[in-house]
Amino acid sequence: MADDLAQDLKDALLARAGEALQHWPAPAQQPALLKYRENAVFRIVLADGEPAALRLHRAGYHSEAALQSELAWMTALRQGGLAVPASIPAADGRHLIALASRDRFAAQHADVVAWIEGVPLGQSGKPLAQPAEKQTDLFFRIGAAMAAMHDLADTWQPPHGFHRPRWDGEGLVGESPLWGRFWDCAGLSDQARTALSALRIRLQRALAKHADGLDYGLIHADLVRENVFVTDEGVAFIDFDDCGYGFRLFDLATALLKNRREPIYPALERALIAGYRSRRALSEESLALLPLFLALRSLTYIGWLAQRPEVPDAAERLSRYVAESLEISAALQIEA
Template identity: 65%
Template sequence: MADQLPQTIRDALQKRALEALDHWPVRAHEPLLMKYRENAVFRITLEDGQFAALRLHRPGYHDETSLCSELQFMSALKLGGLDVPSPVPTSDGQSLARLPANRHFPEQHVDVVSWIEGVPLGQSGTPLAHSADMQAEIFFSVGEGMATMHELADSWEPPERFRRPAWDAEGLLGEKPLWGRFWDCRGLPSDSIAALSALRNELHQALAAISPGDLDYGLIHADLVRENIFLTENEGNVAFIDFDDAGHGFRLFDLATTLLKNRSEPAYPAIEKALISGYRSRRALSDAALASLPLFMVLRNLTYIGWLAERPEIPGAAERLSRYIAESLEMARKLKAAA
């Protein structure tokens, strides 16, 4: 997505990244824009020659307390042995730096995290390149890693000022969902507004009807899509990056997020089976809980509607918005028919 940005935006981001580098001990090196989504992510070279990722955070998305909490969560997971990035402190030992407003940007925060060597599992919308057997192995490892992450989260005691978003019923279906009002946002035709509003009410009831004991809840990654799962040469072969949306939520939401963009893969049944088997090899996951997985896949798909509606500058946003609306309503119809 970064290479599709207009050159004027790329130039402004590059200057902003150079400004941010004044806060870290780095080599004289041009920041390389790697990703532009919630954050603008650059690869930089630290003073010791190691690569790292500099993240210009989207202004207004998370405040300083929430950003520090994200880094604390990542540090805890890293300490527990999970392959995730770890914070790189500024020259004066801080977790974050604050950049003042200028004519291109409002005030925003920036941080640096360690570089993960590897390649993304894939890219959304592009078929997976691995053989069916390899896909099963990879997703088994992803399931293991996800379960380990949830175990580490449950055994960790967050610091007193820890604050992250909640992917609970309110965060998904309330009046102010974390990723926007999917039933009432820019670019929606009137028939979609009516259908999505009705669906929101149905999902509220379906979620409320689930026995609380069947829904494991705690800290989650919340965005384990292909681009945030890296294949590495380390033991276990997978690493997780981009904890920008990590917070409190239903553990099924993590499973649903990983599976959602793979539904069109020919080997999808094997992918789903491998992910669940890998998860169960490290952590309990009951059949009663799994019965709600299709519901959470609908909930996950709906979040992208609100997210895209608030970011019309993203290339292809209008087309993708229409696709997510159609997919969500179709998934909901199947969910209702199976009930």
Template identity: 65%
Template sequence: MSAELPKTFRNALDDRARQALVHWGVAEQSPELLKYRENAVFRVRLADGRPAALRLHRAGYHGEAALRSELQWMAALGDGGLAVPQPIAAADGRLLVALPDAGEFAAQHVDVVSWMDGEPLGESGTPLSHPPEKLGAIFSAIGAATAEMHNLADRWTPPEGFGRPAWDGDGLLGERPLWGRFWDCDALSSTRPAALSALRHDLRQRLAALPAQDFGLIHADLVRENVLVGERGVVFIDFDDAGYGFRLFDIATALLKNRREPAYEAIEAALVAGYRSRRGLTEEALSGLPLFLVLRSLTYIGWFAARPELPGARERVLRYAYETLALAEELGFR
């Protein structure tokens, strides 16, 4: 996505990153832009030469308290032995720094987190490159790491002032979902809003009727790009959307974009088995997985509708609406 940015904006973004790095005492370098979506993420070098990730947070998306809470949870997971990025303090000891308005940039926050080795599991829309036998081991490890993340979350007592978004019924299907009103988007064709609105109503009833679900802190965005695979196993990155939610939502997110893989049945079985090796998951609870797959699919519609400045946003809204309605029909919700 960074290659598609206008050159003038890209140069301004690099300058903004160097402005931020002043606070870590390493401004004399050329930050490498890795991703520009919710945040602008750069690979940088610390004073001792170690690589790290600098994150310029999207202005207005999360407040200071929520961003600080994200870093606190990442630190707690690291303390518990989970391989996740760890916050790195600025020269004055702050983990989160506020940058003022400057040129075309509104006031925003910045942080630096430790670099995590490994390659992304894959890219959405591109078939996975790993052989089937390796996919089983990878998704088993993803399941086990997800379960351990949930275990650590349940054992941890958040500090005073901790607050993150809620991926609950209202956050997914309420009047103001966290990622936008997916049934009420300008980009939708004439017949889609009514169909999505009806699906929303149906899903609200089904969600309310589910047996009691495991609920607590979750990553909320375990897509392929946020799972790194390396010699030491799997690593989760990008906790930007972490919050309180259904634990099955994490499992559904890790599975959704793999449903068209030839080895999907083995992938799902391996992930569930890996999860169960570290945490309980009954068959009754797992019966809700199809519902959460559809719920996860719906979130992408609102996300892109709320970001029309992204390349191809309108086309993606239409595509995700079509795919979600098709998935709902395939899984028996329409």
């Protein structure tokens, strides 16, 4: 996504990254902009010669307490043996640095996390590049690592003041969902608005009816292809920016949603579930609700995109997201 940015924005982001980098022990350098989505992410080199990732957090997206909580959970997961980035403190020992408003930037926070050596599982909109057998192996590993993450979350005691968003009924289909009112956002046609409004009510009822007893706790909430790294040791998870409390099926649905067009999708779904079940229980009754969570996950992207008109091809993507959500939801056979 960084390649699509206007040069003046890139220049401003690089200057802001340079400002943030002054707080960490690092030689003079020009950070390399990798991604600009919720955060601006840069590859940097620290004083010891090791690469790391500098993150400029989107102003107003998460509170300082929420950002500190994200880093605390990542640290706990890493200490538990999960392959996730480690938080690297600034020169004064702080893990999160507040940057004052300046030029075109509002006040925001910055942090640095360890570099994960590996390559993303894939890119959205492009077919997976690995051979079919390798794909199923990777999805088994992703499922097992996801289950391990959920296990670690359940045994961890969050520190005082821990705060993360909730991907629950209110956060997904309530009056003010975490990623926006997908049924009532700019850019929708009247027909889409009507269809999504009706769908929201249907999904609200279905979730309320079936949610009791579902596995719920801390989740990553954004295990898309770009956030799963293939490493020499297996797989690693990055970008915990949207982590919070939610249904564990939401993590499974997120890992599957953008792979639905893959030629071997049924095999990928089976592999992910088998990997998950190799580490953690998942009943058939719960698994039957996976299509519901695929629909819920697809709707979040509509609200997310509507709040970010600067995204390239936003109108075309919005139309595609609406069509995908309605297609997935039309096939639901879950009683509301």
